[in-house]
Amino acid sequence: MFSFPLRLSAANENLTISAPSAILIEKTTGSILYEKEADTRRAPASVTKVMTMLLIMEGIAEGKIHKDDQVTVSEYAASMGGSQVFLEPGETQTVDTMLKCIAVASANDACVAMAEHLCGSEEVFVEKMNEKAKELGMTNTHFVNCNGLDAEGHETTARDISLMSKELITKYPDIQDYSMIWMENITHHTRKGDSEFGLTNTNKLVRQYEYATGLKTGSTGNAKFCVSATAKKDDVELIAVIMGAENSKDRFKDAVTLLGYGFGICRLYRDDKMPELKPIEVKNGTEETAEIQYAYPFTWLDTTGAKFGEIEKKLNLPQKIQAPGKKGETIGTLDYYLGKEKIGSVEICLKETIEKASLKDWIHKMLSRYCHGVIEISGYIV
Structure with missing residues (x-):
């Protein structure tokens, strides 16, 4: 944990959110600033595509696919209704264009x-979506398709949407290069020839809200109007999820209300001066000392107007550690306090694996020390 996450769902009863389900979280700490029926299962419409984009970006990062790969459109893919760009069977587009x-x-x-390009079929891809949802702790989510068209059993919650949105923008911040495009043309390359097609962003906040960074809208008959709206002001990044709004105007109004509330109360503390860590003594190891490091930077979200200058740090480390130890193993913490309240901590871990010394190692050490002593004595005599 970077810091202990806040939960302020009852902090401001004056907020008027018309949608039946909503949540507001801070990206870095995952702190919940507001929630309303955040665990009620609902149809998510095209907000489903947050997970689709997450798996695509993951595939690119792992080298399974590349942005300049050519993707061939199948008969099945071309048959999708609802919002579409009218791809034709046999048409090819790059992964980059498909993401747009x-x-x-x-x-x-x-x-x-x-x-189909990533997994061979939509069915296998949807299995991966559900596996990823489980991995992210999205306990009230079940995907049936990859695009969010209404289907029996295809449902999620505002909280779960915030989790997959957080994962996407945290691990792949360059998704903003796509989600913030307002208008752009693509070219259809088909047997009939080339033709231009205009893309216009369904997320009106891209133009209407100065702090917007994305992310995805959705609307169907069952889902009504939904949005996962991401925004950044100064160092604070927020995710507002709205589900089941009566119309498009209301979903954006609710999202802006939540984001404005969040930016009004949030300040982010980042420790840029974490204490230097010296090598720690190792008992019964092949090496006398081991390098150690912080597992991550410390970040804390404040909503009370606290004085950051009063934050104190306490290093919690043993004088020595016992071999063996694995790389990444936690051996201590750097704890943060504001007054008497502990507000968070950072784990301190081994930088490399340390091995336990064998009998052969001990003999080698003794001989080395003996030889070193003889050399010192000889030098003194000379």
Whole structure:
């Protein structure tokens, strides 16, 4: 944990959110600033595509696919209804263009084409979506398709949407290069020839809200109007999720209300001067000392107007450690306090694996020390 996450769902009863389900979280700490029926299962519509984009970006990062790969559109992918860019069977587009179609125009046909490109079929891709949801702790989510078209059993919650949105923008911040495009043209390359097609972002906050960074809208008959809205002001990044709004205007109004509330109360403390860590003594190891490091930077979200200058740090480390030890193993913490209250901590871990000394190692050490002593004595005599 960077810091102990806040939960302020009852902090401001004056907020008026018309949608039946909503949540507001801070990205870095995961602190919950507001929630309303955040665990009620609902149809998510095209906000589903947050998970689709997450798996695509993951595939790119792992080298399974590349942005300049050519993706061939199948008959099935081209048959998708709802929001689409009218891809034709046999048409090819790059992964980069497909991502634009998904992020900007919410293209159902592009989603299925990418699912097939990554996993061979939409069915296998959806299995991966559900596996990822489980991995992220999205306990009230079940995906049936990759694009969010209404389907029995295809449902999630505002809280779960915030979790996958957080994962996407944290691990792959360059998704903003796609989600913030307002308008752009793509070119269809088909047997009939080339033709231009205009993409216009379904997320109106991209133009209407100065702190917007993305992320995804959605609307169907069952889901009504939904949005996962991400925004950044100074060092604070927020995610506002709205589900089930009656119309598009209301979902954006609710999102802006939550984001404005969050930016009004949040300040982020980052420790840029963490104490220097010296090598720690090792008992019964092949080496006398071991290098150690912080597992991550410390970040703490304040909503009370606290004085950051009063934050104190306490190093919690043993004088020596016992071999063996694995790289990344936690051996201590740097704890942070504001007054008497502990506000968080950072784990301190081994930089490298340390091995336990064998009998051969001990003999080698003794001989080395003996030889070193003889050399010192000889030097003194000379």
